[in-house]
Amino acid sequence: MNSVRIRGYGIVSTYGAGVAPLVAGLRRGTAEPGxxxxxxxxxxxxxxxSALPPQMFRFDVDGSLAMVxxxxxxxxxxxxxxxxxxxxxxxxxxxxLALAEHSDSDxxxxxxxxxxxxxxxxxxxxxxxxxAFGATGPVLTFSTACSSSANALLHARALILRGQVxxxxxxxxxxxxxxxxxxxxxxxLLDAEGxxxxxxxxxxxxxxxxxxxxxxxxxxSGARVLGGANLCDIHHVTSANPDGSGMARSMRAAxxxxxxxxxxxxxxxxxxxxxxxxxxxEATAMRTVFGDKLPPFTALKRYLGHTSCACxxxxxxxxxxxxxxxxxxxxxxxxxxxxxxxxxxxxxAQPAAAGAYLLNYFGFGGNYASVVVAxx
Amino acid sequence: MAEARRVFxxxxxxVTPPAPLTHDPDNDLGALAKQVLGQRLRQxxxxxxxxxxxxxxxxxxxxxxxPDMAVYVGTALxxxxxxxxxxxxxxxxxxxxAAPFDFINATANMAAFxxxxxxxxxxxxxxxxxxxxxxEGALQLGFDDVRAGAVDRALVGGVDENCFPxxxxxxxxxxxxxxxxxxxxxxxxxxxxxxxALAELLSVQRLRAPLDTAGLDHIVCGAQLGxxxxxxxxxxxxxATLHHYIERCGSYPTAAGFGVAGQLEGQPARGQWAHxxxxxxxxxxxxxxxxG
Numbered sequence: 107m108n109s110v111r112i113r114g115y116g117i118v119s120t121y122g123a124g125v126a127p128l129v130a131g132l133r134r135g136t137a138e139p140g141x142x143x144x145x146x147x148x149x150x151x152x153x154x155x156s157a158l159p160p161q162m163f164r165f166d167v168d169g170s171l172a173m174v175x176x177x178x179x180x181x182x183x184x185x186x187x188x189x190x191x192x193x194x195x196x197x198x199x200x201x202x203l204a205l206a207e208h209s210d211s212d213x214x215x216x217x218x219x220x221x222x223x224x225x226x227x228x229x230x231x232x233x234x235x236x237x238a239f240g241a242t243g244p245v246l247t248f249s250t251a252c253s254s255s256a257n258a259l260l261h262a263r264a265l266i267l268r269g270q271v272x273x274x275x276x277x278x279x280x281x282x283x284x285x286x287x288x289x290x291x292x293x294x295l296l297d298a299e300g301x302x303x304x305x306x307x308x309x310x311x312x313x314x315x316x317x318x319x320x321x322x323x324x325x326x327s328g329a330r331v332l333g334g335a336n337l338c339d340i341h342h343v344t345s346a347n348p349d350g351s352g353m354a355r356s357m358r359a360a361x362x363x364x365x366x367x368x369x370x371x372x373x374x375x376x377x378x379x380x381x382x383x384x385x386x387x388e389a390t391a392m393r394t395v396f397g398d399k400l401p402p403f404t405a406l407k408r409y410l411g412h413t414s415c416a417c418x419x420x421x422x423x424x425x426x427x428x429x430x431x432x433x434x435x436x437x438x439x440x441x442x443x444x445x446x447x448x449x450x451x452x453x454x455a456q457p458a459a460a461g462a463y464l465l466n467y468f469g470f471g472g473n474y475a476s477v478v479v480a481x482x
Numbered sequence: 483m484a485e486a487r488r489v490f491x492x493x494x495x496x497v498t499p500p501a502p503l504t505h506d507p508d509n510d511l512g513a514l515a516k517q518v519l520g521q522r523l524r525q526x527x528x529x530x531x532x533x534x535x536x537x538x539x540x541x542x543x544x545x546x547x548x549p550d551m552a553v554y555v556g557t558a559l560x561x562x563x564x565x566x567x568x569x570x571x572x573x574x575x576x577x578x579x580a581a582p583f584d585f586i587n588a589t590a591n592m593a594a595f596x597x598x599x600x601x602x603x604x605x606x607x608x609x610x611x612x613x614x615x616x617x618e619g620a621l622q623l624g625f626d627d628v629r630a631g632a633v634d635r636a637l638v639g640g641v642d643e644n645c646f647p648x649x650x651x652x653x654x655x656x657x658x659x660x661x662x663x664x665x666x667x668x669x670x671x672x673x674x675x676x677x678x679a680l681a682e683l684l685s686v687q688r689l690r691a692p693l694d695t696a697g698l699d700h701i702v703c704g705a706q707l708g709x710x711x712x713x714x715x716x717x718x719x720x721x722a723t724l725h726h727y728i729e730r731c732g733s734y735p736t737a738a739g740f741g742v743a744g745q746l747e748g749q750p751a752r753g754q755w756a757h758x759x760x761x762x763x764x765x766x767x768x769x770x771x772x773x774g
Contacts, residue, residue, distance in 0.1 A: 202560055202590050202611065203568070228560070228590075229612035233763070244688065246619050249560065249590035249609045257608060261623070268630055288572045289585030338553070338607035340599040343586055352604070470586065471595035473607055 108365065109330040109480065110266045110322050113187070113273075115423045116180025117318040118173040119410055124180060125427045132409060132428050132435040135455065170200075170281050173317035174235055177423075178277055181319040182239070185328075187273070190240020195265050195274040198235070198247040199255025201415040202228035203285050235277065243271040249415070251469030252377070253336065254278065255318075256418025256477055260334045262322045277319040278419030286414065287313055293344065295381055301412070303378035303405035303437050304385050304451050306444040311379050314411015318419035329426055330480040332462060333364030339472030346384050346468065350391030353468060357395045360464065360476035371401045371478075372461035373434050375425045376451065377468040378405030379412060380439070384468065389447040401464075404452045408439030418467045418475065425465060429458040429481045458482065489628045490679035491771065493544035493671040494743035497536040498664065498731045511535065518542075519600065525583045526596060529561045533593035533641045534600055536667030540637065540743075541601055544671040551635040552606035552627060553598045556620030558613050558735030559654055560590035562645045593641060606633055614706065614761045615688060616640065617736040618769060621670070622686040628672050636672040640739025644732075657733055661705075664732015668739030670746075680746050681755070681771045689766040697754055698722045702741045704759025704767065705733050715758065723751070742769055 117124070121131040182189065229247040236245045244265065248254045255278030262274035290296050290313065297310040322331065337359060339352025346353055361368060376388055392400055406421045413420045428435045437451035444450075460482030467475045497514070511531045515522050518535045526534070533555065541547050564587045570576050571584065586592065591609040598607050606627070612619045617640030624636035644665040645651050651663055672683060693711055698719040703712060705728045716722065731740040741757045752774030759767040 203565060203588055229558070229616070232612070242690065244619075244622070245612060247611045249557075249611050250594075250607070251589050251591055264626070264630075264632070268626065270626075285568050285572050285580060285585070285588075288578065288580040289568070289582075289588075292580045292582045292585060336606050336608065338595065338598045338604050340595070340602070340604050343592060343595060355604075469591070470589045471591040471607075472598075473591055473595070 108267060109332045110263045110324055111326045111328045111330055112320050112426065113323045113326050113328045114181040114183070114185030114321045115319065115426055116177040116184065117316065117420065117423045118176050119316040119420065119424070120314065123176050128424060129427050129431045132424065133431065133433065135436055135438055170279050171231060171234060174231065174277050174279050174319065175238060177317045178235060178239065178275060178319040181321045185321045187321060191273065191275065192240065193243050193272040194241040195243040195262060195271045196232050196236040196241045196245045197258035197262050197274060197276045198232035199258045199278040199415045199418055200228060200231055200247055201280050201286060202249055203283060231279065239275065241275060250473040251471055252414055252417055253467040253469040253473045253475040254415035254418060256467035256475035257336050259320065259331065259418060259422065259477060260336060260475060263331045266322060266324050273321060273323045275319060275321055276419060277317060278413070278416030279317040280315050280413040280416035282313055282315045297380060300439055301380045301408040302439040302441070303376065303380045303407060304389065304444060304447060305380070305440050306442040308380040308382060308385060310381050311407050311412040314407070314413040316410060316413050316416060316420050318416065318423040320419060320423060332366060332478040332480050333360060334475060334477040335359030335363055336475045339474055341472060344470050346387035348383060348387055350387045350394055352472060352474060353388055353391035354394040356474035356476045357391065357464060357466065360478050364462065364478035366462045366478055368396050369399060370462050371464050372459050373401050373463055374403035375421060375463065375465040376403050376405045377466040378407060378437070380407065386447060388466065388468070389449050393448060400449055402434065402452050402456060404435055405437040406435070422465055422477065425463065426481070432458050434458055486629045487631060487674040488676065489625050489672055489674060489683045490676055491670050491681045491683050491746060492673055492679050493540050494669065494680065494746045495536050495539035495543060496666065496668045496740050496743050496747060497532060497539065498666040498740065523596065527561060527564050527587040529563065529641065529643045530587060530593045530596050532643055532665065532667045533639060534596050536669045537597040537637060537639055538600060540669035540671050546635065546671065547601045547603065548635055549602055550605045551601065551603040551637055552624065552633040553594050553603055554620040554624045554636060554638045555594040555609045556616035556640045556736055557590065557609065557611055557642055558616040559642050560611065561588045562643050562654060564588040566645060566650065597637070614735050614759065615767050617739040618686055618688065618767045621769065624672055625683055625686050628674055634673060637669060638672060639667060639669040640736030641667045642734045642736045644734065655735060661733040664734045664737060666731045666734060666737065666740050668743040670743055681773045684770040684772055685768070687768045689768060693766060694718065695756060695758070695768065698756050699753030700725060700751065700755040702727065702745055702755065702757040704738055704741060704757060706760040707758055711758070711760065738767065738769070
């Protein structure tokens, strides 16, 4: 047995707090702006923040932590797991720049000017979540750009399979920050019209924010994480090798680790940032791995925005939520096929067949993660 | 599940800025970069050079690079200087525009990318952060993966940079007035093969249990290890030698990497060794290895 179960999941997304509004949005097939109107989520599920020890929250419960607690609370409720979590790892994928900026802006809001006297270190969020839910296992924050929380998910599987923990809570968090917005803008990676994955007119993505959490255990019900891979495409700091070799290697390694043949994949959730070069590389990579039997593939960033370090958790939860609701969502934002790609994503929802699904997460620094999950 | 393999340390390297640590060493890595890497890295930051110089030194000593070598980096703060630069660029009175390479470099895993690229290592590549336990977190990943057979070769580093003036740094990381602000890059090259090894890595643990580690010949004291802890350890390990190193590298969150690798850079005495530290929440951080 090399798989672990995703016993529960939860999310705060552009559609609001919880899985239900997300599924409704994905079913409508309509795109959202990607940015939350109020990141300090009003409805916190599963935990009473006011009951938490104040010394653990010296900067109060900010929007990031509130989102994570809401998503994690929903995941625990779905799994039917009681708190304290005990022998449970807490593994996070988070944007350290955004956390730093929010800490600073909180200080400015309170004090009017200046910089924060101390900012929490980037790993502190995971420690607070572990404390809040009574988790006593390893706590670690993965910081590998857009593959961060996918790598956290793969590490959770390894910890459980090796018998090092009973369960693992994995989460990803991304909140909009001026620095990341300005940075992506300066790299000309933002599309004012929104993300158009694999579209002939694609120019980049729209920024997103949100949080998602998954609770993993060895046994029980829920989708199975069959395997996955993390590796480095050393071609360039921000661009994939245009021949798609790095991405293809990631997908092949994930399939091998999962013990799944390419022909068994029901559908693919592409990373699909809608940048001209990276979508082209991903399309080439998929055609390399699957040949003329390329399964249907979709892309989720027009729905959710690009949630960066959190997208490994956010898009995994979104995909699982849609599959549990019985469908594979189409790639919102895709209208005009790009002949240069030789393939195009789903334009209509299709029924979710039982079987293995491949999920891709490709980040800056050539950090690639591919995950294979079995559903149904 | 296959039987766990033993894990051996085959090479180590440490890089710290030249003394005095209280001066801005912004350009001090240039000569070292040319000497070790053969060049300054174009568009790379101080943090990235700090990491890559240490990693290359370690690999040179190991006499090994391989595409299947995994890279694990632990850093508590990541790119401190470039993050500060971005704040100044984006917020008033800055222009509002982030400089592209400052933004790219501020992505915390960029040092691991450059390390991998220079070594031609296209396998697993992970950057983790967990405060004072960041180095130990990375070491745990590498140790577990080699032990479980998930990877055969692992390059593990702990890297953190400082910034100036000191008041800017202590906004990010608390220092007592008597602590010297340090920075550094320390690396270990791990494999499952025993021949030629410097030491056997025995365990990497994060413990909430009382300090009860016995059987040690050498105790390397982390920055947060208090006098009470030292007293308990010497009581449990009579005759053990205490080693202190913070005065050599200064205080920084991943100095434990220097504490472990630095002991193996010379001619370490035979016996059972442990680096012992405490995280801010009191959790014990324990790394054990055996020489000879």
